[in-house]
Amino acid sequence: MSAFQVPIATNRCATGIPTGRLAIWWVLASEIVIFGGLVTCYLLFRFRHPEWAAEAEHTKLAAGALNTFVLLTSSLFVVLAHVAACNKDTVNARKYLIWTILGGLIFLCVKAYEYTSEISHGYTITRSVFWAFYYTATALHGLHVIGGMTIMGLILPDVAKGKNLQRVEYIGIYWHFVDVVWLFLFPLFYIASAAS
Amino acid sequence: MSDTAHSEGHTHSAKPYLRIYYILLALLVVSIVGPMMGGLTVLLITAFGVAVVKALMVAAYFMHLNVEKKYIWYLLVMAAIFLLVLFFGVAPDVMNKSGVNWKHLDHPAPAVTAPAHH
Amino acid sequence: MTSSSVHADAAPEADSHAHHAPQSFWSKYIFSVDHKIIGLQYTLTGIFMAVVGVYMSYVFRMHLANPAAHIPFYGVLSPAAYNSLVTNHGTIMIFWVAMPILLAGLGNYCIPLMIGCDDMVFPRVNRLSFQVFFLSTVLLLVGFMAPGGAFGGAWTSYPPLSAKVEYNLTPHGNVIWLLAVALEIVAFLLGGINFVTTAMNSRAKGMKMFDMPVLVWMIVIATIIFMMSVGPLVAGAVMLLLDQTLGTHFFAAQGGDPVLWQHLFWFFGHPEVYVLLLPELGVVCEIICVFSRKPLFGYKTIVYTTFMVGILSMIVWAHHQFIAGIDPRMASIFSLTTIIISIPVAVIMFAMIATLFKGSIEFKVPMLWAIGLIVEFLLGGVTGIYLGSSALDVYFHDTYFVVAHFHYTLIPLVAFGGFAIFTYYFPKVTGKMLDERLGRIHFWGSAIAFNFIFIPLFFSGLAGEHRRIYDYSGFAELTTPHMQSLRTMATHALLVMIAFQIPFVINVIKSLLKGAPAGANPWKANTLEWTADSPPPHGNWAELPEVYRGPYEYSVPGREQDYWPQNAAN
Numbered sequence: 001m002s003a004f005q006v007p008i009a010t011n012r013c014a015t016g017i018p019t020g021r022l023a024i025w026w027v028l029a030s031e032i033v034i035f036g037g038l039v040t041c042y043l044l045f046r047f048r049h050p051e052w053a054a055e056a057e058h059t060k061l062a063a064g065a066l067n068t069f070v071l072l073t074s075s076l077f078v079v080l081a082h083v084a085a086c087n088k089d090t091v092n093a094r095k096y097l098i099w100t101i102l103g104g105l106i107f108l109c110v111k112a113y114e115y116t117s118e119i120s121h122g123y124t125i126t127r128s129v130f131w132a133f134y135y136t137a138t139a140l141h142g143l144h145v146i147g148g149m150t151i152m153g154l155i156l157p158d159v160a161k162g163k164n165l166q167r168v169e170y171i172g173i174y175w176h177f178v179d180v181v182w183l184f185l186f187p188l189f190y191i192a193s194a195a196s
Numbered sequence: 197m198s199d200t201a202h203s204e205g206h207t208h209s210a211k212p213y214l215r216i217y218y219i220l221l222a223l224l225v226v227s228i229v230g231p232m233m234g235g236l237t238v239l240l241i242t243a244f245g246v247a248v249v250k251a252l253m254v255a256a257y258f259m260h261l262n263v264e265k266k267y268i269w270y271l272l273v274m275a276a277i278f279l280l281v282l283f284f285g286v287a288p289d290v291m292n293k294s295g296v297n298w299k300h301l302d303h304p305a306p307a308v309t310a311p312a313h314h
Numbered sequence: 315m316t317s318s319s320v321h322a323d324a325a326p327e328a329d330s331h332a333h334h335a336p337q338s339f340w341s342k343y344i345f346s347v348d349h350k351i352i353g354l355q356y357t358l359t360g361i362f363m364a365v366v367g368v369y370m371s372y373v374f375r376m377h378l379a380n381p382a383a384h385i386p387f388y389g390v391l392s393p394a395a396y397n398s399l400v401t402n403h404g405t406i407m408i409f410w411v412a413m414p415i416l417l418a419g420l421g422n423y424c425i426p427l428m429i430g431c432d433d434m435v436f437p438r439v440n441r442l443s444f445q446v447f448f449l450s451t452v453l454l455l456v457g458f459m460a461p462g463g464a465f466g467g468a469w470t471s472y473p474p475l476s477a478k479v480e481y482n483l484t485p486h487g488n489v490i491w492l493l494a495v496a497l498e499i500v501a502f503l504l505g506g507i508n509f510v511t512t513a514m515n516s517r518a519k520g521m522k523m524f525d526m527p528v529l530v531w532m533i534v535i536a537t538i539i540f541m542m543s544v545g546p547l548v549a550g551a552v553m554l555l556l557d558q559t560l561g562t563h564f565f566a567a568q569g570g571d572p573v574l575w576q577h578l579f580w581f582f583g584h585p586e587v588y589v590l591l592l593p594e595l596g597v598v599c600e601i602i603c604v605f606s607r608k609p610l611f612g613y614k615t616i617v618y619t620t621f622m623v624g625i626l627s628m629i630v631w632a633h634h635q636f637i638a639g640i641d642p643r644m645a646s647i648f649s650l651t652t653i654i655i656s657i658p659v660a661v662i663m664f665a666m667i668a669t670l671f672k673g674s675i676e677f678k679v680p681m682l683w684a685i686g687l688i689v690e691f692l693l694g695g696v697t698g699i700y701l702g703s704s705a706l707d708v709y710f711h712d713t714y715f716v717v718a719h720f721h722y723t724l725i726p727l728v729a730f731g732g733f734a735i736f737t738y739y740f741p742k743v744t745g746k747m748l749d750e751r752l753g754r755i756h757f758w759g760s761a762i763a764f765n766f767i768f769i770p771l772f773f774s775g776l777a778g779e780h781r782r783i784y785d786y787s788g789f790a791e792l793t794t795p796h797m798q799s800l801r802t803m804a805t806h807a808l809l810v811m812i813a814f815q816i817p818f819v820i821n822v823i824k825s826l827l828k829g830a831p832a833g834a835n836p837w838k839a840n841t842l843e844w845t846a847d848s849p850p851p852h853g854n855w856a857e858l859p860e861v862y863r864g865p866y867e868y869s870v871p872g873r874e875q876d877y878w879p880q881n882a883a884n
Contacts, residue, residue: 004347007433008858009426009516017265019435023511025268026541029275030503033545036279041549041564041574043283044290049569065228072224076217079258083208125560129569132562136552176259180251187243191231278542278628285632285648286577288641295641301567 024170028177031144035181038140042133042188055130056192058123063114064190067107068182074103075179078172085159085168093168094160097152100175104149111142134189141185144178216257223250347437348852352444353422354743359451360414363406366455370403372808379805381785393784397466398487400782402454404469405491409498410451412590412728417540418447418502420593420735421509421533423743427843427850428527430518430859430881434508443504450497457490465491468782470579473565473572477557489558496551499544506537518842518881521861524614525880527841528865531617532596536589539624543585550578576638580631587723588627592620594731595662598684601738602666604839605681606673607876609866612665619658619665626655636707645704652702656695663688674869674876678837679753683734686761687726694722697772712782715775718768725764733757733818740822741836745848746829752821759814766807770800838877841865845881 010019017025046052081096115135118124125135148171155167223246230242256262261269293300343351369387377383377391384390391399422440426433434440457464465487467475476492479485513534517526553564554575563570603610610616632640632648666688675681697719700706710716733756740748779792786792835844842861846854859881867878 004438007431007435007437007853009431009433009512010435012431012435012516014515014517015265015267017267017515019511019515022515023436023507025271026507026510029271030507030541030545032272032275033279033542034548035545036275037282037546037578038549038552040279040283040286040546041290041553041578044286044574045571047287047291048293061228065224068224069221072217072220075254075258076213079213080210083210083213086208125556126562129563132553132556132564136556136562140549140552173259176254180254183247183250183254187227187247191227191243192239275542275545279546281629282546282577282581285581285629285644286574288644289577289639290571290574296643298639300571 018166020166020170021173024173028173031177031181035137035140038133038137039184039188042137045129045133046188046192049130052128052130053192055128056189058118058121059134059190060114060117061190063110064186067110068186070103070107070110071179071182074100074107075176077103078168078175082169082172085165088162088165090160090162090165093165094156097156097159097168101149101152104145107145108142111138137185137189141178141181144181148175148178213257216253220250220253223253345441347433347441349422349426349434349437349440350743350850350854352440353419353424355444356414356422356447357419359448360411360419363410363414363451367403367406367411368812370399370406372812374399374403375805375808377784379802381787394463394466394483396784397468397782398458398464398484401466401468401491402457402464405454405495407724407728408469408586408590409495410454412724413498413502414447415732415735416590416593416728417533417536418443418505420529420597421537422505423739424843425509425512425530425533426516427846427854428530428841429513429516429521430842430855430861431512431516432853432855432858435512435516436508439504440508443501443508446497446504447501450494450501453490453497454494457487457494460484460486460490463487470576470583471554472579473554473557473575474567477554477565479558489555492551492555492558496548496555499548499551503541503544506541509537510534510541517861518858519860521880524617525861525864527596528599528610528613528616529593529596532592532599532620535620535624536592539585539592539627540589543582543628546578547582550575573635573638573640576635577632580634581628584631584634585624585627588623590724590727591659592623594687594727594734595620595666597731597735597738598666598687599669600839600841601680601684601734602669602673603866603868604837605678605684606670606675607868608669608673609868610665611668611671613864613866616662616665619661622658623655623662626651626658630655630702633702633704633707636704637711642704649702649704653699656699659695663692679748679750679757680734680738680837682754682757683730683737686757687730687734690726690730690761690764691723694719694724694726697722710775712780713775714771714779714781717781718771718775721768721771725768729760729764733760738837740825741832742843742846742848742850744826744829745832746825747832747836748825748829749821752817752824756814756818756821759817760811763807763811763814767804767811770803770807774800835879838875840867840877840879842880845879 013019015022077096077100081093081100084090084092084096123131125132151171151174155164155171158164159168227242227246227250230246231239233242255272288295346352346355373385373388373391374396376385376388377396382390422434462484465471465476465482465484467482467484467488471488471492475481476488479488482488513526513530517523553562556562557564557566557570565572565575599610599616630648630652632644633652636645636648677685697715701710701716701719737748737753740746774797777792777797779786779797783789786797791797832848834846834848836848837844842859843850845859861880862883863878863880865880867880869876870878
């Protein structure tokens with residue numbers, strides 16, 4: 001295939017927001033309604049079933065808190081990568097992106113530990129609708145974590161060469177969104193065990 | 197590559213982001229300690245109120261919505277409003293166990309193996 | 315318009331103009347990143363699926379007219395096959411015909427041309443969008459070869475029928491169906507982000523928001539409605555998939571709630587109707603301005619009203635569920651919003667009629683289809699008032715009255731609108747004119763036959779005939795000769811309508827081979843796409859146009875010509 005050439009359209013900017021960033025915000029808006037739809041369904045059932053508080057006791061608060069900490073830290077790293085990219089400091093941009101990917105990896109490892117432990121104790125996805133929601137929401141979120149890590153890995157070579165540095169900001173915005181989703185999943189599935 | 201509003205001319209500093217990060221960590225501690233104080237109201241505020249504050253802080257400072265065009269806020273708020281519409285449209289049917297002229301009959305849950313104690 | 319200086323590799327507009335046209339057949343037509351080729355790929359896939367969908371309706375209408383008889387080109391229809399044909403007819407016509415032709419095909423082809431830029435902002439995302447869509451098409455058709463047959467639980471896929479194999483008896487068909495629909499939604503989300511971003515950011519120099527043609531506005535608003543409403547259904551589709559495959563109980567009575575799926579489905583499903591309606595109304599606006607040589611009446615009013623339609627369309631969904639046991643107080647609210655939404659739609663219709671008023675109307679073929687759309691859609695809309703009122707709907711629900719109403723809205727949009735688009739843009743896409751006489755035969759034959767298909771169904775629905783029934787012999791009041799004659803009449807009219815597509819096919823082939831050359835602007839229209847060559851080359855214009863005025867400056871007093879292209883300096 002002949003080398004792809006960026007069309008003029010991409011670099012026009014009638015709104016004052018660069019095209020890539022505008023598109024990322026539209027992606028996030030459509031993601032908000034996807035996760036929001038799932039959380040809305042969960043909330044509806046949660047209000048109908050006060051007894052789910054007892055089920056929520058069995059999720060691992062410490063692991064959830066650790067993961068929140070990990071994601072918040074990786075959010076910091078990705079914003080530092082953005083700062084470095086703004087300063088055209090490709091060495092630091094690359095370093096912080098790699099640290100962000102590592103943060104995602106730690107998150108997934110903790111998540112894998114949680115799943116293993118819960119499943120081995122009989123809390124499987126078919127046990128009750130609470131657990132079905134728990135696994136669906138966290139797995140969907142986990143897929144987004146994997147997606148973000150993959151994209152960061154794909155843009156790393158260009159970033160190291162100082163090309164397409166705007167992508168550091170765009171993937172950062174996406175990563176922060178994944179973080180924000182977790183900020184809500186954490187209280188919904190881990191903390192709210194006492195609410196009845 | 198970045199916000200034209202503040203990127204031209206001077207070097208970016210990491211300091212403000214670190215400050216936000218420390219506040220976020222403090223809020224994380226609040227949200228974990230909160231439920232241990234007991235009481236539903238305290239829990240709702242410390243768990244969900246703090247989650248909202250954390251999310252807004254990440255959105256405003258890390259995602260740079262504080263210097264972004266206003267369009268984007270409208271866009272995100274629009275998505276949130278449609279979700280509220282969905283919630284309140286569905287709630288009368290799904291959230292309650294009974295309603296006007298109807299009652300939700302609980303079907304027996306399928307047999308599952310009892311979870312081992314741990 | 316500020317030129318973006320923030321992109322690392324942004325080149326100034328003037329010197330990045332060396333668009334290399336791709337060379338080989340594969341890179342030019344199959345893996346193209348050109349928005350026009352992708353638009354045509356969507357449209358042609360949609361037309362192919364339309365043939366498949368019409369064939370399905372032919373099979374089950376033939377069966378209803380003459381139960382258990384041998385159907386030419388099919389054989390004898392079994393009950394299970396009847397269910398899967400009815401289901402997939404609905405699914406295909408909405409998701410694989412209406413969406414790709416009216417939204418993706420039209421939007422891809424027209425948005426960059428109408429706002430004066432060389433391509434979509436993300437051409438490779440655009441290509442990916444079509445590839446995902448194509449994959450979903452293949453997947454849906456593969457469902458027919460799966461052991462157990464294709465999914466037959468209706469296009470709305472209500473659980474528990476769709477969730478449990480014990481009920482739907484299609485162990486693979488239901489999963490394949492759901493995956494295909496999910497992939498299709500992903501494709502349109504990718505395309506939609508492209509549409510909205512392109513229209514927001516990449517307008518030609520000098521083109522303000524209110525210099526965009528109404529069609530672009532309508533496509534953008536439709537895309538936004540789609541993106542805002544489809545999210546909960548994506549979540550719901552994941553939940554349903556887990557119900558089907560892993561045996562969770564999201565939508566089962568054991569702890570879950572089947573009504574929740576209905577809410578999630580219609581929270582998307584009703585706005586979807588407006589997603590299909592709006593691009594069509596946009597096309598009609600363009601066509602009636604061009605063929606009555608008058609400015610559009612109330613341009614800004616139409617745009618604001620369209621926003622109103624968009625917002626209202628998000629709060630009417632539960633009128634599909636009046637008999638699903640939803641809260642009667644909510645039913646009253648949804649009745650009210652349903653009836654309110656007819657006001658903004660009527661405003662748009664009146665604006666169109668006001669545009670026609672005292673114009674120099676030319677009844678060219680695209681204009682016939684556009685006017686036909688308005689007239690027939692009006693009938694569909696008016697019958698919707700009965701269904702929107704929660705008390706009447708208890709009687710009408712699930713009868714052929716609903717089927718007739720639905721087809722009276724969707725066939726004008728998809729078929730009439732589709733042919734309006736096709737005949738209006740054919741000269742631009744191919745550089746050849748269509749034959750007017752064959753076009754008129756095609757229009758009048760199809761339009762009249764269409765009414766004879768669905769008017770009988772209104773009456774059989776009023777008489778209480780339920781839809782989705784394979785065999786009426788168990789219902790004494792529905793097997794009378796009168797009821798059977800209504801069914802037969804609809805089927806015969808369908809055959810006539812299919813037969814009247816032959817002039818259309820002949821017309822297209824004849825025009826492609828030896829149609830009169832169209833030139834750049836055969837309709838003497840103002841909008842930018844008509845200033846490019848027909849067909850437009852890769853990159854659309856040698857030099858991208860600059861815009862000086864709005865799109866509807868027709869018959870301006872004091873000008874020699876009765877049109878004034880947007881990019882003409884004077």
